[in-house]
Amino acid sequence: MICEKTKLALQTLFPKAAPTASDVTIDTDAREKDKKKKIEPRQNGLVERDYAIHGYHLDAQVAAGQIIEAVTILDEAEFFIEAITGVDWIKDNQLEVVYDFCRYDFDLCRVVIRTRLDRNAAEVPTITDIYAGANWHERETHEFFGIKFLGHPNLIPLLLPEDADFHPLLKDFKA
Amino acid sequence: MVAYFSEIFYGLISLFQGMAITFKEFIKPPVTVSYPYETLPMCDRFRGHVELIENEDGKANCVVCGLCARACPSGCITLAGVKPEGEKKKVLTKYILDFTRCSLCGSCVESCNFNALEFSKEYNLASRRKEDFIFDLLGRLEDRNR
Amino acid sequence: MAILGLYNNLNTYLIIGALLFAMGIYGIVARRTFIAMLIAAEMILAGAALNFMAFNRFTAPDPTTGQIFTLFIMAIAAAEAAIGLSIVIAIYRQYNSIDAEDVVELKG
Amino acid sequence: MRLTLFNVVAAVIIAIAFAAVNAAYLVWAERRGAARIQRRPGPNINGPFGLLQPPLDGIKLMAKQLTIPGGADKVLFIAAPVLAMFPAIMSFVTIPFSENIVAKNMNVGVLMIFAFAALGSTSLLFAGWSSRNKYAMMASIRAVSQTVAYEIPMLITTITVVMIAGSMDLMEIVHQQSGSFLHWNIFPLLGKSHNILMPLSFLIFFTCTLAETNRSPFDLGEAESELVAGFHTEYGSMGFGLFFMAEYANIVIGSCMTTILFLGGWGCPFGLFPGVWWFILKLYLLIATFIWIRWTFPRTTIYGLLNLSWKILIPLSLFNLLLTAGLLKVF
Amino acid sequence: MSSPIELQSDETFILNVxxxxxATHGVLRVKMEMNGEYxxxxxxxxxxxxxxxxxxxxLKTYPQYLMNLSRMDYLGALGYSHGHVLVVEKAAGIEVPERAEYIRAIMVELNRVASHLFWFGAFVMDLxxxxxxxxxxxxREHILDMLEAVTGSRLTYCYFRYGGLYNDVDDQFIESARKFIPRMRKSLKKYHTLVTGNIIFRKRLEGVAPLSKETCRKYGASSAVARGxxxxxxxRKNEPYSVYPEFDFDVPVYHGCDSLARYNVRMDEIEQSLRIIEQGLDKLPGGPIMPKKKPKIIKPPVGDYYQAVETARGSFGVRLVSDGGKTPYRLKLRSPTYSNMHLFDESCRGMLISDALAFMGSLDLVIPEIDR
Amino acid sequence: MNQNIASHPELFSVEGLVGVVFLILIAITLTGGIIACNSNRVVRAVAGLIVCFVGVAGLYFFLNSPFISMMQILIYVGAIAVTIAFAVMLAAPEEKKKFGPTGPLEGPFAFATAALLAGGFSLLALNTDWPVRQKINDGSVEEIGIRLLTEHSMVFELISIVLLIAILGALVIARREE
Known part of the structure; x- marks a missing residue:
């Protein structure tokens, strides 16, 4: 139920249908696809995933500028923030920020919002104004990946020493 | 006013109930084991550091396949062996366990296909020197047989 | 060893009382902070009370009057300390200082 | 007065010894008691039943270096533990352990104990202030405000007993309770009081004793989960040892007072053995209760503590005072 | 109770807790700006x-990483391993035998009881x-003895394997677990009389540290913090995994929003866990504990997988991003206490320090699990 | 000189011991007073005040009034000094400046005034012929109580009111501005 509603709400983010976003595909292909094929960076859009395989329902990749908009939609639907993290796609020269959301509800719906950023200019607006709990998660993502969260009130390393200037979860980090 | 007095009353009762419980515990015998003077037997599956298993003639079962060293998440194990002339199996010459890094996960024992490793029951391990925890298992095996 | 018999002498107590009183006066004049002045004031009261007690012991016709007077002095001292200290704290809140020199606005 | 001064000096020396032995062996008793409540053996290695543990601990404490934190007010820092010990020992002077065993019976004995208790609370203040440690400072403010708050119901309750006895002389108060144990002040029936609320009064007094001695559940001054070690955070060595001794000496004094005021002092219900032993028996039973309570209850908070004092203990003790006064007038 | 008060900046001081x-039960630091006790x-x-x-x-291959999960939370280690093996099994498509799943559930619940017991003791000690x-x-020692007899270790178990378990339980374990349940119920009664009913204890917790639903949602709180x-x-109920749908148990929810509610939730959870263990022991099927066919080297296919489990400390999530290799491409561990602790900064404003530390205790912190 | 019993006890007699104790008490009182007036730190001044008052309480004891002596400790040390110490901790958390005399001349002037006063009073005390006491003070508390509630009952009531008003006033003044 809530999944459908959220899907419709999130679809408004992609007005001019990108190829994958126009008709939301049920993605079960991860297993069958040829493993040799080079994985292309995904296009922005909304994908409905098979919960049994992936463990979440909706997967929306948005542009960095749309993050606030997307998160606001989830906030209005009373989602809680599960985590924020990053993935370093070094081959594509991109960094990905992943936001996990879920609901305190028996009508289960896990939503993943993700955005791809340029590896050299990784900047994304903060969502601490919407979810106060994003504060630490964003700090952590910042220190591990070097992703800047614009407008974050206190973007200093959290788990690493306060003067750490390295980003250990980047793939090219060597201790 | 009634609430005031009933709170005092039930509060006092709850306090006395608590004291009754601790008094009951007071007259029961202690349950602890005074450790250095008495010890409990270790259970069969206790996972201490690993030891080599010997075969009938007191030699290690190990065939120096190196699976344990590869399975170890922390790289604690270094081993070496030679293949003497005319023998089928390699013979172990060195088996060093760096216990300072071991997390007692048991991957090495699990990965061993030759019944060459087992968990010891040793838990009294304390020292001020790091070197005391770099175990030469082959040497220990020989010591045991001596 | 006349010095050991001093405790039985009225003048000893009177002189100690006078000394306490004088120390109190010195403190009030010389010290700068209100709390120190308050301490000095307490000492003046103690000096006075000691005199009352001494006279009560050695000269008074009625052995309780002096003691009762001392009791009253203690009560007054307590009241004085309470009021004085609350003023000190109020001043501290206002001026962030308990130094009498800093609180110049009081001069009107 | 002149002849008794020797008594007093001797008594002070005996009191110091008594306080020290008590402190040492009450620690042992406390540890053993706590262990039994928690179903452990407790200290049992050194000597039979671990009885050598306290002197060994004492030697260890004395052998330690006395460290004074930088920035601390040295004079006050050293003076504070002494100031804690001094009133505790002085209070022993006036406590009658039996008909004959009393160093200096004063006609204002009750008052003297309260006066010295008040003196003791200043040592906490100075200890906290001079350590230059925020935890110690907060703890000492807590401890003193608690002591001040609980002095009021304690004094009021004491006045009730003093009114019944018509004297502030501790001996006199015990004499008035002599007879069968139904004459004790805690029992309202045969004694002089006729006040059926006297057991409540006893409870109030006992609670206040707990609070005055900074014992659990009122041990806010040394709430280790909040304020580390409270006002003696910075003290080590014998400074800590003196605070420790003073704490236990205060417990002994508080229990003595409870015994004298409510439990008939050395009065014995059956007369099996001399009075002083009855006194000691009652005293140590009370101390055992102190220990028992400490290992049973969680700690209160500062507002819970003040609420208890102002909202419950003071009104009840005032009511009790008025009731007793009325009953004394009527009968 | 603790009410926010008007403050003047020059009257405050910094206290380093x-x-x-x-009270921090580990290496945690809270920089508090205090006004007196507030x-x-x-x-x-x-x-x-x-x-x-x-x-x-x-950096480590999948099997090599198994040990790390138990080092995250040393009190409820098995729950974390459970989350990790579940996500890898899901990704790699490994079937788990039913017996293994049941034993996992029993073990996790035993571990949860052990964790809650320790928390209970530590919390009361905080007070x-x-x-x-x-x-x-x-x-707790009884539970640890049982777990040790099966898993070989007492604290940082490495018991779950992809597809099954390290070794099987024996009759002795089942017997001792059955004996343990009534014993624990009796103890729970004792705790309720000794602690829960105690007036001092209730006064310290009732109405202290209110936490609204909204705050919980904004911070992503879970476990007893949310349920309180x-x-x-x-x-286990909202997103059933493993064999939990087979069990009949309740989720204790309290509406007090205070520290006492959080305490009550955990105490009731012990009871519910005992119910699950009881049912698990009754229903425990026979059969193998490892699947018949299992890939020798675990290489999950390319993709992005998520699995949440309910550990003793709340909703623990593992996000596995695989590139089809022997090691994960990215492994995100979403630790529940991290979110629960984050609440503290905002919620403790205006509280007395003693209340704040009681609040901290009621959050059930295990520091290595926050710091990872 | 006056009518007091002139006694010259030996050092090693009981009376002599009492005299020694008395001398110690005087020393305590005066040392405490000097600390209270001259210390550079307020807390030390409070400590000095406490020492001084304990000494004064001892003097009262020698004056045959144990009751007043104990009240002195109870009220001055247990209440007043503690209150002052509390105020110090509230109002001066960090001692920013040392606080001594204000100007270069104020100290000497104050000292001169104080010395003059002390000398004057002492001379006055020594040179006066004090009348003989008529009734022995036996240190009875009962007597004080009876007097307090009969002859001095009016003052007693007034003092209670003064104390009450003082407490209320203190609360009002020290209250935070809303």
Missing amino acids: GPQHP IVEAETVIGYIHRMHEKMGE GGFSPLMYALQD SGINFDV
Whole structure:
């Protein structure tokens, strides 16, 4: 139920249908696809995933500028923030920020919002104004990946020493 | 006013109930084991550091396949062996366990296909020197047989 | 060893009382902070009370009057300390200082 | 007065010894008691039943270096533990352990104990202030405000007993309770009081004793989960040892007072053995209760503590005072 | 109770609670700006025992990483391993035999009881009562003995394997577990009389540290922290995994929003866990504990997988990003206490320090799990 | 000189011991007073005040009034000094400046005034012929109580009111501005 509603709400983010976003595909292909094929960076859009395989329902990749908009939609639907993290796609020269959301509800719906950023200019607006709990998660993502969260009130390393200037979860980090 | 007095009353009762419980515990015998003077037997599956298993003639079962060293998440194990002339199996010459890094996960024992490793029951391990925890298992095996 | 018999002498107590009183006066004049002045004031009261007690012991016709007077002095001292200290704290809140020199606005 | 001064000096020396032995062996008793409540053996290695543990601990404490934190007010820092010990020992002077065993019976004995208790609370203040440690400072403010708050119901309750006895002389108060144990002040029936609320009064007094001695559940001054070690955070060595001794000496004094005021002092219900032993028996039973309570209850908070004092203990003790006064007038 | 008060900036001072402080149960530091006993502003500083488990996950192969999960939370280690093996099994498509799943559930619940018992003792000790800790430890020792007899270790178990278990349980374990349940129920009764009913204890917790539903949602709180605020959220029920749908148990929810509600939730959870263990022992099927066919080297296909489980401390999530290799491409561990602790800064404003530390205790912190 | 019993006890007699104790008490009182007036730190001044008052309480004891002596400790030390110490901790958390005399001349002037006063009073005390006491003070508390509630009952009531008003006033003044 809530999944459908959220899907419709999130679809408004992609007005001019990108190829994958126009008709939301049920993605079960991860297993069958040829493993040799080079994985292309995904296009922005909304994908409905098979919960049994992936463990979440909706997967929306948005542009960095749309993050606030997307998160606001989830906030209005009373989602809680599960985590924020990053993935370093070094081959594509991109960094990905992943936001996990879920609901305190028996009508289960896990939503993943993700955005791809340029590896050299990784900047994304903060969502601490919407979810106060994003504060630490964003700090952590910042220190591990070097992703800047614009407008974050206190973007200093959290788990690493306060003067750490390295980003250990980047793939090219060597201790 | 009634609430005031009933709170005092039930509060006092709850306090006395608590004291009754601790008094009951007071007259029961202690349950602890005074450790250095008495010890409990270790259970069969206790996972201490690993030891080599010997075969009938007191030699290690190990065939120096190196699976344990590869399975170890922390790289604690270094081993070496030679293949003497005319023998089928390699013979172990060195088996060093760096216990300072071991997390007692048991991957090495699990990965061993030759019944060459087992968990010891040793838990009294304390020292001020790091070197005391770099175990030469082959040497220990020989010591045991001596 | 006349010095050991001093405790039985009225003048000893009177002189100690006078000394306490004088120390109190010195403190009030010389010290700068209100709390120190308050301490000095307490000492003046103690000096006075000691005199009352001494006279009560050695000269008074009625052995309780002096003691009762001392009791009253203690009560007054307590009241004085309470009021004085609350003023000190109020001043501290206002001026962030308990130094009498800093609180110049009081001069009107 | 002149002849008794020797008594007093001797008594002070005996009191110091008594306080020290008590402190040492009450620690042992406390540890053993706590262990039994928690179903452990407790200290049992050194000597039979671990009885050598306290002197060994004492030697260890004395052998330690006395460290004074930088920035601390040295004079006050050293003076504070002494100031804690001094009133505790002085209070022993006036406590009658039996008909004959009393160093200096004063006609204002009750008052003297309260006066010295008040003196003791200043040592906490100075200890906290001079350590230059925020935890110690907060703890000492807590401890003193608690002591001040609980002095009021304690004094009021004491006045009730003093009114019944018509004297502030501790001996006199015990004499008035002599007879069968139904004459004790805690029992309202045969004694002089006729006040059926006297057991409540006893409870109030006992609670206040707990609070005055900074014992659990009122041990806010040394709430280790909040304020580390409270006002003696910075003290080590014998400074800590003196605070420790003073704490236990205060417990002994508080229990003595409870015994004298409510439990008939050395009065014995059956007369099996001399009075002083009855006194000691009652005293140590009370101390055992102190220990028992400490290992049973969680700690209160500062507002819970003040609420208890102002909202419950003071009104009840005032009511009790008025009731007793009325009953004394009527009968 | 604790009410926010008007504050003047010049009357405050900074109090450093931690990194070594008896109430923080580990290496945690809270920088508190205090006005007397009231907290004006608090800033939690974490990361003192950060070990970069996530990077280790990228460097180690899947089986090698198994041990790390139990090092995250040393009190409820099995729950974390459970989450990790579940996500890898899901990704790699490994079937788990039913017996293994049942044993996993029993073990996780036993571990949860052990964790809650320790928390109970430590929490009461935070409030100044020492004996309950010792009683709780007695019961916990029984659980640890049982777990040790099966898994071989007492604290940081490495018991779950992809597809099954390290070794099977024996009759002795089942017998002792059956004996343990009535014993634990009796102990729970004792705890309720000794602690829960105690007036001092109730006065310290009732109405202290209110936490609204909204705050919980904004911070992503889970476990008893959320359930004490009237949120009916338990991953075992809301997002059933493993064999949990087979069990009949309730999720305790309290609407008090205070520390007492959080305490009550955990105490009731012990009872519910006992019910699950009881049913698990009854229903325990026979059969193998490892699947017949299992890939020798685990290489999950390319993709992005998520699995949440309910550990003793709340909703623990593992996000596995695989590139089809022998090691994960990215392994994110979403630790529940991290979110629960984050609440503290905002919620403790205006509280008395003693209340704030009781609040901290009611959050059930395990620092290595926050710092990872 | 006056009518007091002139006694010259030996050092090693009981009376002599009492005299020694008395001398110690005087020393305590005066030392405490000097600390209270001259210390550079307020807290030390409070400590000095406490020492001084304990000494004064001892003097009262020698004046045959143990009751007043104990009241002195109870009220002055247990209440007043503690209150002052509390105020110090509230109002001066950090001692920013040392606080001594204000100007270069104020100290000497104050000292001169104080010395003059002390000398004057002492001379006055020594040169006066004090009348003989008529009734022995036996240190009875009962007597004080009876007097307090009969002859001095009016003052007693007034003092209670003064104390009450003082407490209320203190609360009002020290209250935070809303």
